[in-house]
Amino acid sequence: TQGDAKMVAEKLRQSIESSGFHFKNEPLTITMSCGVAEFKEGDVPTDVFERADAALYKAKQTGRNKVVIAK
DSSP states (O other): OHHHHHHHHHHHHHHHHHSOOEETTEEOOOOOOEEEOOOOTTOOHHHHHHHHHHHHHHHHHTTSSOEEEOO
16 A cells, blocks of 8 residues: 555665765765556556656655655
């Protein structure tokens, strides 16, 4: 389900955000934005991809570092 997928993506997002990363001896925060979509009856792969892509852009436009479920 989308709820399960969101939980997995959220765990991954949190893990990435909390991992230590350094560049040229300086700490750097890495974050992840994600769009989640599921197949609905009658969908072809491009339908799902387009919904996930729109959800990803919404995540980026509304502050980044978040998981957004496609509508």
